[in-house]
Amino acid sequence: MVFGEQPAYLRVADDLRKKIVSGSLPPHTRLPSQARIREDYGVSDTVALEARKVLMAEGLVEGRSGSGTYVRERPVPRQIARSGYRPAGGSSPFRQEQVASGARGTWESRSEQVDASEEIAERLSIKPGDRVMCTRYVFRDAGEPMMLSTSWEPLAITGRTPVMLPEEGPLGGCGVAERMAAIDVIVDNVAEEVGARPGLAQEQLALGGAPGHVVLVISRTYFASGRPVETADIVVPADRYRIAYHLPVR
Template sequence: MREQPPYLHIADVLRQRIADQEWRPGDRLPSRAQLAQECGVGDAVVRRAQETLIAQGVLEGRAGSGTYVAEPRERLRMVRSQYREQTDGSLFRADMAALGKSGTWESRSEAMVPAPPNIAARLDVPEGDYCVRTSYEYLADGKPVLVSTSWEPYSITSGTLAVLPEGGPYAGMGVVRRMAEIGITVSRAVERPEPGNANAEEAVLLGVQRGALVTRIQRTYYSSEGRPVETADIVVPAVSCEIVYEVPIGA
């Protein structure tokens, strides 16, 4: 078995000291040099251990002040279920309302954006085919909880009132209802979650540290004919949200 890297061992030591309430939320940790001396390692090892715990939401760094134990954050429960698609109206707004919060979002759409190779493959269209790309930032009580980038083949909605997800009479209805309005039945969605780290842009939008742990969900909606009609990359910060999949079981 491979030996645990020193920085992960130190991260575990710091995490345990916090669990033992040697330091409480809001407390400032000793200097990096002091911790390095106490633990018998170099400053660089302590720095990397602290960066790991900051990414996990255990610690927070304050410019010019030091490193502190992070205040506990309420984690929102994001349920992924087939029943979500039966909601009349915005799925996100309904999810947040169930948690007693106000769900809103900001968006920006661009029409006729050439599909890059990975998106073309997911939508089963030729590379460079025009798509409608929409960037979203979703907020709960005004605080960011997830970001998403959606792609739809322009050939599907071109010339209809549903061409822009957040414009026209079907604005904000969501993919399933918008497609239904133009005669397309969305019959299934495929989601692929995987862990990752927030890049610089995502960190700014989500209000987390760069490199913070996130869950990336690659979602694609399919019509009843099996054609992909939308694909999206959803980024959810682990420190503030937990994702739960609800799987129906029946005969």
């Protein structure tokens, strides 16, 4: 298959990318200025600007106000494990994974009752405007923000029960399956979809990323006899973490 010639800005970006990856332009080095790129590659200012934009979109360089554009430190991605249901201990998956890996994980959360949006209502098979318990989490590894999560549970199921607040009460901090079992709702299935998109400004602020950096989004829903009982969006910085699945073979 024959492809057309690359646009000039992509050829320039490709050459600069190779220099960054090879170490010719090491982390914290200032990227050649727009004028220097124009002179070195014999291109226009527009082409030089677009090449720099490509590298910024890829997360290879970052702009520093009043200083210029610099090569970013390239983090070594770490794994976040996703696995089949593990009943031991009754704790949430994050807590179990932290214990298993010996990591120093901490988290903070905040719960509030809200009206279900159309999207969340569809995911939970309820009506828009029905009341749900929304819980927002920030997870940290050794103090570094590593993951955000927002979960929604129908108050038609958990309202006025001991498990209405996921992080409080006698089963606060336990996994969804354990909490639901306490009110005779037996979770028997979980579905996850993984996607990627540019991080929202508020997400990047919480995760310590730069605007435009890509995040992985895991949309997870727990079911009991086909009925959704909890759904959540888990947001992870794509340049720092990889999602690793370990699933049982039945």
